[in-house]
Amino acid sequence: MKYKDTAQAILKAVGGEANVVSTTHCVTRLRLVLKDEQLVSDAVVKNIPNVMGVMRKNGQYQVILGNDVANYYQAFVKLGNFGGEQPVSTEKKGSVFGNIIEYIAGSMTPLIPAMLGGGMLKVLVIILPMLGLLSADSQTISFLSIFGDAPYYFMPIFLAFSASKKLNVTPILAMSVAGILLHPNFVQMVADANPMALFGAPVTPANYGSSVIPILIMVWLMKYIETAVNKVVPAVTKSFLQPTIVLLISGFIALVVVGPIGVIVGEGLSTLIQQMYGTAGWLTLAILGAIMPFIVMTGMHWAFAPIFLAASVATPDVLILPAMLGANLAQGAASMAVALKSKNPNTKQVAFAAGFSALLAGITEPALYGVTLKYKKPIYAAMIGGGVAGLFAGIVGIKSFLFAVPSLIALPQFINADQPANFTNALIATALSVVITFIIAYILGIDEEVQPSDLENVPTGVSNKKKIASPLKGTLLPLEQVNDETFAGKLLGEGIAIVPSNGKVVSPIDGVIASVFPSKHAIGLISQDGVEVLIHVGLETVNLNGEGFTSFVKEGDKVQKGDVLLEVDIASLIDKGYDVTTPIIVTNTQNFLDVLPMNEKATVEAGEDILAIL
Numbered sequence: 001m002k003y004k005d006t007a008q009a010i011l012k013a014v015g016g017e018a019n020v021v022s023t024t025h026c027v028t029r030l031r032l033v034l035k036d037e038q039l040v041s042d043a044v045v046k047n048i049p050n051v052m053g054v055m056r057k058n059g060q061y062q063v064i065l066g067n068d069v070a071n072y073y074q075a076f077v078k079l080g081n082f083g084g085e086q087p088v089s090t091e092k093k094g095s096v097f098g099n100i101i102e103y104i105a106g107s108m109t110p111l112i113p114a115m116l117g118g119g120m121l122k123v124l125v126i127i128l129p130m131l132g133l134l135s136a137d138s139q140t141i142s143f144l145s146i147f148g149d150a151p152y153y154f155m156p157i158f159l160a161f162s163a164s165k166k167l168n169v170t171p172i173l174a175m176s177v178a179g180i181l182l183h184p185n186f187v188q189m190v191a192d193a194n195p196m197a198l199f200g201a202p203v204t205p206a207n208y209g210s211s212v213i214p215i216l217i218m219v220w221l222m223k224y225i226e227t228a229v230n231k232v233v234p235a236v237t238k239s240f241l242q243p244t245i246v247l248l249i250s251g252f253i254a255l256v257v258v259g260p261i262g263v264i265v266g267e268g269l270s271t272l273i274q275q276m277y278g279t280a281g282w283l284t285l286a287i288l289g290a291i292m293p294f295i296v297m298t299g300m301h302w303a304f305a306p307i308f309l310a311a312s313v314a315t316p317d318v319l320i321l322p323a324m325l326g327a328n329l330a331q332g333a334a335s336m337a338v339a340l341k342s343k344n345p346n347t348k349q350v351a352f353a354a355g356f357s358a359l360l361a362g363i364t365e366p367a368l369y370g371v372t373l374k375y376k377k378p379i380y381a382a383m384i385g386g387g388v389a390g391l392f393a394g395i396v397g398i399k400s401f402l403f404a405v406p407s408l409i410a411l412p413q414f415i416n417a418d419q420p421a422n423f424t425n426a427l428i429a430t431a432l433s434v435v436i437t438f439i440i441a442y443i444l445g446i447d448e449e450v451q452p453s454d455l456e457n458v459p460t461g462v463s464n465k466k467k468i469a470s471p472l473k474g475t476l477l478p479l480e481q482v483n484d485e486t487f488a489g490k491l492l493g494e495g496i497a498i499v500p501s502n503g504k505v506v507s508p509i510d511g512v513i514a515s516v517f518p519s520k521h522a523i524g525l526i527s528q529d530g531v532e533v534l535i536h537v538g539l540e541t542v543n544l545n546g547e548g549f550t551s552f553v554k555e556g557d558k559v560q561k562g563d564v565l566l567e568v569d570i571a572s573l574i575d576k577g578y579d580v581t582t583p584i585i586v587t588n589t590q591n592f593l594d595v596l597p598m599n600e601k602a603t604v605e606a607g608e609d610i611l612a613i614l
Contacts, residue, residue, distance in 0.1 A: 002050060002168065003068075007075035009048040010063055015039040017080035025073040028492055029055070030063040031542075037061055052491040055484075057540060064486050107163040107216060108369035114151035114158065115366040120353065121148035122361050126409050152365065156181055156208055156215040163219040169226060173243055174219050177250045181208035181215065181259065198252060204260035214259050221258070222250050282394035285323050289390020289433075290383040292327035293368050321400035321413070324362070325426065326389025326433040328406050330382040331367040332358030333434040337441035338371050338378055344529065347446075359434075362407035375446040385437025389429045396425045466527065468611035469508040469561055470604045471535050472582060474500040478597075479583060484539050487583040492534065494595035495585035496610055500537075503568035506606050507559040508533060508584065517542070520549035523565055524587070531613055532588040537568055539579040548572045562607055586613060 014020065014034060021033040034040065042054050045063060050072070055062040065072045076082075125144050129136040151158070156178040164174035180186065187207070189196055196203040208214060226246055233242045276284040288295075335355030339348045354366035372378040392398075399422055404410040414426035477497040482488045487497070511527040521541040525533045537549070548569040553559060573580050586595045593614040604610060 003071045003075035004078075006048060006050045006065075007072055007079060010045065010051070010072075011076065011079050013040065013045045013048060014061060017082075020080065020082055023073070023076060023082045025069050028064055028066055028069055028486055030065055030069060030073055030076060032061045032063070033059060034061050053485055053489065055486070064491055066492060103163070103166065103220075104212070104216060104369075104373070107159055107166060107219075108212075108373075110162045111151070111155065111158050111369065115363075115369065118148045118151035118363075120357060122357075122363055124148075126361055130409070153209040154182065155210055155212065155365075159212060159215050160219055163216055164222075167219060167223045169219055169222045170243070170246075173226075173246055173250070174215075174222055176247055177218055177222070177254055178215050180251045181211075181254060186255075198255055201252070201256045203255045206259055208259060214254065214261075217258050218250060218254050221253060222246065225249055225253075281318070281397070282391060284319070285394030286387050286391035288320070288323035289326040289330075289393070290387035292323055292386060293331065293364065293372070293379065293382065316399035316401045316416075318397060318399050321404075321406055322393040322398040322426075322429070323386075323390045325398075325400075325406035325414075326393065326429055327382070327386040328358055328362045328364050329408070329430055329433040330386035330389070330437040331364040331372060332356070332360075333385060333437040334378040334382040334441040335367040335371045337381070337438045338375065338446055341442050341445050358407070360407055360409050362405035362410060377444040377446055378441045381437050381441035381444055384440055385433045385435075388436050389433035392432055393425070393429050396421075398422060398425050398429060466529055466531055466613040467598070467609045468527075468531065468533060468584065468586070468613065470498060470606055470608050470610045471505050471508045471565070471584065472498045472500040473502055473504070473604065473606045474498040474582075475603050476597075476610065477581060479585075482539070482581055482583055483579055484583075487536070487585070490589075493585045493587045493589035495534075495583055496597055497581050497583045498604065498610075499581050500568075500570055501603075503566075503570040504564060504606065505535060505537060505566035505568060507561055507563045507565055508535070508610075510560050511558070513553050513555055513557045513559060513565075515555055516551055516553060518546070519544065520546045520551045520566065523551075523553070525559070530588075530591070531586060534583075534585040534587050535565070536583045536585070537566065537580070538573055539581060541573065541578055544573075544576070544578075584611070586611065 010030065011017065011020070014032060015036065019035050019039055021035055023033070024031050037056060040061060042056075045051055045054050050065060051063055052066055053064040055064065121144055125141055125148060128134040128144075129141065134141055157175050160174035160178035161171050163169070164171040187209075190205040190207060193205065196205065226242075229242055229245050229249070230238070233245065276287075332355045335351045335358060339351035339355060342348050342351065350366075351371045354370050357363040358367040368379075372382050398414065399416070399419070400406070400413050401416050402413045404413045406413070408430070411423070411426060411430070415423045475498065477499055479490060479495050479497055480488050482497045486492060487495075505523075507525065509525055509527040509531065511525050511531075511533075514524040514526045514532065516523050519542045521538060521544065522534065522536045525535070527533065541549075550567045551565070552567070553563075553565050559565070568580075570580055586592070589595055596612045596614070598609050598612045
């Protein structure tokens, strides 16, 4: 809805439809030709939400809106009958499964540091008493347990924030819905086990702490709930009535519909698994060992709580904990393989810590969300290794005689004096899971192609330095000196500019072409390590409508550093009076610590490194 609101505000500020002759857009700006520019107050337009700035140039009134300008343009042209052509859509469509995985992994990625920290603290909770450094019942251990559990228990709230940023949902409302699921009073109502109802609708009792899928579904639904509510709420009451209705509807759906779905599916899964085990135990353990990461991800593993929480010498668990042994260790082994195989120091660091947490403490979330699910291939290796270990556990009938999260440190849960072979079999299952998973994950690797030279001269305290090469031969110019407010003011991000001496534009990175503007004057790329780069050849060259530009790539093409992207008739542009200064912008600057110029020379050759991204 932000696009429509901003577009309406812009149209009103520029004098309405009657004052707009035509409209188009470039990479970053909504470009309007107005009958009378004197009717417009720049200060009013600049104060419109999402407007970064304005310019009056070449007979156009230009509203700077950034990389998302195409969406604002689409909303603007729906408000009236304006001249100008529709831009070429650059929306990428993938498979449904791929989009779901991208949504989950993209939402989880910002949480990785907290999960790694919490996982390592939970490792300490296990190790310190074993070493005799602290008593297991000491208050320090209790506090460390709280520190380690907090990132996981409150995961729905953290996920609500990160997912809302991806889907343009109001973050605080999404977090509030997650807070409803975790509210102490609701938790107590669930613990009391009394029937619950909301407006007469039954509320299924469930524990949503550490859950992932319910809140991700809710944030996705809130995208549509907010849009629908915004259409019906009067503008005069929107500031207080809209969030009230959104919170009420979303909370109701979360408790009555979405949350219980997981509970119902989980209980059904539990019944199915137990029936399968009674028919073919070995097959059931193999399936569980393979799919356990996804069961944990949905939070449905708690449906099996009556089984594994009751594990004891009298009633050992032969189902869930033996399957989790192979699955947990497989996540750790896959992460360790990635740590050794990867050439990216940051990936190595995250994968090693995640693997350590999974292997030693059975805390698999950092490995699952930060490594295996993120890179896809390692999850396949973990499923195979976990499945094989589960198959063995089912064949030999491994039993867990007490409840503990299966890990290397928790292996004593499989010891029983009357059944000495059980522990031996648990060790064999452990070896099968770790060795098979590690070998397959190492062979499959992950999709990254970081050259050794890219890892040189990494500054102390910085986990990784990414480099951007020059796409042109020419003279370097600080971005602040570019004769354009948008670039000089760094409204689109940090970077550098080049005054080209020839018109051959090459790729500054290994990556993918994200967009090629129809006028060919600007190209967006995404590097293999997530750096978004904009090459904008000349200033106001969008007005040439492609004249003097020859493009050799299209959206979605994979390119290597040095591949020719464009050829530009620089002399022709200069003859026509255009400034050929070419900004090279890192448009997702906010995702990095800093973007720094590397080359102190006045001139640069195409292919020489010019920017370092920390």
